[in-house]
Amino acid sequence: xxxxxxxxxxxxxxxxxxxxxxxxxxxxxxxxxxxxxxxxxxxxxxxxxxxxxxxxxxxxxxxxxxxxxxxxxxxxxxxxxxxxxxxxxxxxxxxxxxxxxxxxxxxxxxxxxxxxxxxxxxxxxxxxxxxxxxxxxxxxxxxxxxxxxxxxxxxxxxxxxxxxxxxxxxxxxxxxxxxxxxxxxxxxxxxxxxxxxxxxxxxxxxxxxxxxxxxxxxxxxxxxxxxxxxxxxxxxxxxxxxxxxxxxxxxxxxxxxxxxxxxxxxxxxxxxxxxxxxxxxxxxxxxxxxxxxxxxxxxxxxxxxxxxxxxxxxxxxxxxxxxxxxxxxxxxxxxxxxxxxxxx
Amino acid sequence: xxxxxxxxxxxxxxxxxxxxxxxxxxxxxxxxxxxxxxxxxxxxxxxxxxxxxxxxxxxxxxxxxxxxxxxxxxxxxxxxxxxxxxxxxxxxxxxxxxxxxxxxxxxxxxxxxxxxxxxxxxxxxxxxxxxxxxxxxxxxxxxxxxxxxxxxxxxxxxxxxxxxxxxxxxxxxxxxxxxxxxxxxxxxxxxxxxxxxxxxxxxxxxxxxxxxxxxxxxxxxxxxxxxxxxxxxxxxxxxxxxxxxxxxxxxxxxxxxxxxxxxxxxxxxxx
Ligand SMILES: Nc1ncnc2c1ncn2[C@@H]1O[C@H](COP(=O)(O)OP(=O)(O)OP(=O)(O)O)[C@@H](O)[C@H]1O
Ligand SMILES: [Mg+2]
Numbered sequence: 001x002x003x004x005x006x007x008x009x010x011x012x013x014x015x016x017x018x019x020x021x022x023x024x025x026x027x028x029x030x031x032x033x034x035x036x037x038x039x040x041x042x043x044x045x046x047x048x049x050x051x052x053x054x055x056x057x058x059x060x061x062x063x064x065x066x067x068x069x070x071x072x073x074x075x076x077x078x079x080x081x082x083x084x085x086x087x088x089x090x091x092x093x094x095x096x097x098x099x100x101x102x103x104x105x106x107x108x109x110x111x112x113x114x115x116x117x118x119x120x121x122x123x124x125x126x127x128x129x130x131x132x133x134x135x136x137x138x139x140x141x142x143x144x145x146x147x148x149x150x151x152x153x154x155x156x157x158x159x160x161x162x163x164x165x166x167x168x169x170x171x172x173x174x175x176x177x178x179x180x181x182x183x184x185x186x187x188x189x190x191x192x193x194x195x196x197x198x199x200x201x202x203x204x205x206x207x208x209x210x211x212x213x214x215x216x217x218x219x220x221x222x223x224x225x226x227x228x229x230x231x232x233x234x235x236x237x238x239x240x241x242x243x244x245x246x247x248x249x250x251x252x253x254x255x256x257x258x259x260x261x262x263x264x265x266x267x268x269x270x271x272x273x274x275x276x277x278x279x280x281x282x283x284x285x286x287x288x289x290x291x292x293x294x295x296x297x298x299x300x301x302x303x304x305x306x307x308x309x310x311x312x313x314x315x316x317x318x319x320x321x322x323x324x325x326x327x328x329x330x331x332x333x334x335x336x337x338x339x340x341x342x343x344x
Numbered sequence: 345x346x347x348x349x350x351x352x353x354x355x356x357x358x359x360x361x362x363x364x365x366x367x368x369x370x371x372x373x374x375x376x377x378x379x380x381x382x383x384x385x386x387x388x389x390x391x392x393x394x395x396x397x398x399x400x401x402x403x404x405x406x407x408x409x410x411x412x413x414x415x416x417x418x419x420x421x422x423x424x425x426x427x428x429x430x431x432x433x434x435x436x437x438x439x440x441x442x443x444x445x446x447x448x449x450x451x452x453x454x455x456x457x458x459x460x461x462x463x464x465x466x467x468x469x470x471x472x473x474x475x476x477x478x479x480x481x482x483x484x485x486x487x488x489x490x491x492x493x494x495x496x497x498x499x500x501x502x503x504x505x506x507x508x509x510x511x512x513x514x515x516x517x518x519x520x521x522x523x524x525x526x527x528x529x530x531x532x533x534x535x536x537x538x539x540x541x542x543x544x545x546x547x548x549x550x551x552x553x554x555x556x557x558x559x560x561x562x563x564x565x566x567x568x569x570x571x572x573x574x575x576x577x578x579x580x581x582x583x584x585x586x587x588x589x590x591x592x593x594x595x596x597x598x599x600x601x602x603x604x605x606x607x608x609x610x611x612x613x614x615x
Contacts, residue, residue, distance in 0.1 A: 202462035205413055206476035206528060207452035210444060216475060220466050
């Protein structure tokens with residue numbers, strides 16, 4: 001283009017009115033989906049087994065709301081807080097130059113990722129069998145005492161009855177948090193390793209210590225990589241609180257819904273109620289995740305991408321809760337099928 | 345702490361004899377894997393001197409610079425910066441590795457500027473500059489901010505104080521990086537090809553800042569392919585190839601009539 005052409009104002013051409021490409025396949029898909037949706041709605045409305053009014057009457061009862069708040073929500077928050085904190089520590093240990101710390105960290109993640117959460121929770125629920133009392137003091141005190149010829153020497157500072165400490169909630173929290181820490185450690189490690197090694201070198205060349213480099217330079221940059229999978233972990237954790245039934249923890253959403261179902265012999269409506277509750281809670285978390293990601297994308301010119309994601313998210317949630325639920329992604333140990341088959 | 349065995353036995357520095365030597369390297373060896381990257385590098389840079397290092401790719405220039413501030417551990421030889429042995433302490437005829445804290449303390453007085461800038465992307469230009477003075481030198485925030493602003497002004501970026509690196513051009517980023525290194529009040533500045541990642545029209549602004557530094561009497565070791573800079577600003581020129589110093593001398597002399605065949609071949613390609 002010559003400069004002359006560029007500077008002279010030219011008349012705007014008529015807008016193009018072309019015949020668009022036809023997509024007959026789309027119409028077929030829409031027709032099929034319409035029929036399937038109609039069939040689904042038909043089942044929902046006409047099949048008596050759903051017992052909608054019974055479900056709505058029962059899904060907001062005080063014990064269920066209590067279980068939701070004190071069990072599901074509180075447990076998700078506490079387990080994630082401990083899991084993230086411990087996970088960061090384990091990831092840092094894994095990347096340290098100290099071979100002992102590296103090995104300990106490797107063993108930890110190996111163990112807690114290898115054992116299914118459900119099994120882990122069952123074990124923690126019954127750990128009181130090992131020790132009836134938990135005491136803190138000099139380790140191997142009785143054995144040391146015997147070495148010096150003293151029988152029954154006990155050097156204990158304080159102790160608890162294990163049934164007082166490892167109540168259902170504590171045992172469940174321990175199981176979920178320790179297992180979460182293993183997954184979070186892998187996520188944090190990947191995040192730290194994604195940061196350009198030149199960053200650490202630049203900080204080192206300025207005389208910053210390894211700790212300062214980690215806290216001030218590496219972790220803030222790793223956050224961008226860590227936040228999205230942590231959001232997924234939180235949603236997975238929310239759903240995994242339903243496994244607490246095996247500890248057992250009674251103050252929990254699914255346990256309560258299940259109990260109502262079994263007591264009234266209306267099991268299926270209460271399971272549908274569980275689906276709806278978990279859909280609602282997960283959707284709320286998805287929205288929270290969006291804002292977190294936007295916050296940590298600051299200064300990176302990533303707002304454009306985040307805005308794009310919000311549009312996608314709006315489309316998903318706008319298209320019904322089922323759409324949002326579909327993006328959540330399941331946990332490896334398959335909570336749905338595991339709890340669905342419980343004998344009464 | 346373990347006593348490190350360093351195979352090459354080097355003579356102790358004659359600190360009293362020549363107090364003006366800022367950086368001294370003796371017989372520095374370094375291998376990574378099977379490859380011997382440095383095979384006995386000797387170098388002496390006096391205080392206030394600008395020493396330019398030239399050499400083909402892979403000759404070990406970057407590795408040598410990184411050895412000077414102990415980003416790389418050397419396998420043999422000795423390096424002193426301002427009469428202090430880098431990375432080790434000699435006691436009872438044995439070398440002891442320094443603790444992490446002591447190494448960090450040594451690095452404080454050695455500024456380094458990287459080819460790829462390595463600015464912290466989540467901090468503004470000023471935050472980049474004041475981070476280490478506040479955390480490492482324990483300067484007060486107000487004091488650090490004042491000095492940081494002055495330094496950014498000195499490298500011609502007074503208007504970019506609150507800009508994030510992602511919004512700066514390469515030349516501006518490199519100037520922030522220089523200001524960041526200067527904020528630690530280093531005794532010596534190491535530059536590793538500071539202009540190699542820049543568009544040609546941005547090279548000049550970075551070289552100008554470096555010339556300015558040289559005029560102010562900063563001791564500098566500059567790995568560069570900018571022959572013009574070496575000739576104009578350099579007090580000495582070192583040509584490295586294959587992990588050794590092949591030739592060194594006054595820049596003009598080395599560039600005008602190189603004595604060594606390899607130097608001649610290299611200069612013919614670059615000039
Ligand atoms: N971490 C490493 N691992 C393996 N090899 C390395 C490592 N660092 C450097 N090397 C090798 O050491 C040699 C010297 O590298 P160095 O980066 O010091 O060269 P250079 O002179 O700076 O080259 P350039 O001009 O390309 O920057 C190269 O052959 C390189 O492949
Ligand atoms: Mg290099």
